[in-house]
Amino acid sequence: MCPVANQIRNHTNKVCVDSDFEASANPVLVLEDAPAGAKAGKAAGCKVLGLAMTHSTQDLLDAGADWVVPDLQSVNLVKSASSDSVLEVKLSNAIS
Numbered sequence: 001m002c003p004v005a006n007q008i009r010n011h012t013n014k015v016c017v018d019s020d021f022e023a024s025a026n027p028v029l030v031l032e033d034a035p036a037g038a039k040a041g042k043a044a045g046c047k048v049l050g051l052a053m054t055h056s057t058q059d060l061l062d063a064g065a066d067w068v069v070p071d072l073q074s075v076n077l078v079k080s081a082s083s084d085s086v087l088e089v090k091l092s093n094a095i096s
Contacts, residue, residue: 041064
């Protein structure tokens with residue numbers, strides 16, 4: 001298991017071993033183009049957006065991705081109307 005996934009799951013809140021950046025697993029969206037990365041994201045308790053650029057859509061879904069899009073052109077970040085500190089993720093061409 002990936003060290004970052006273990007840290008998030010065990011609530012040590014350190015996203016990177018050599019970093020002072022702290023975050024919780026929720027709400028974290030992992031963007032990943034490989035099945036192993038999708039599995040690690042799910043193991044950490046995160047939502048996973050698969051990018052079908054190097055692996056097939058089905059491989060990413062089978063690995064646990066919540067949604068799969070062809071590439072980053074299908075992802076749009078929009079500031080939330082409810083809060084300046086919240087971003088909403090808008091997906092086009094997504095498969096779930």
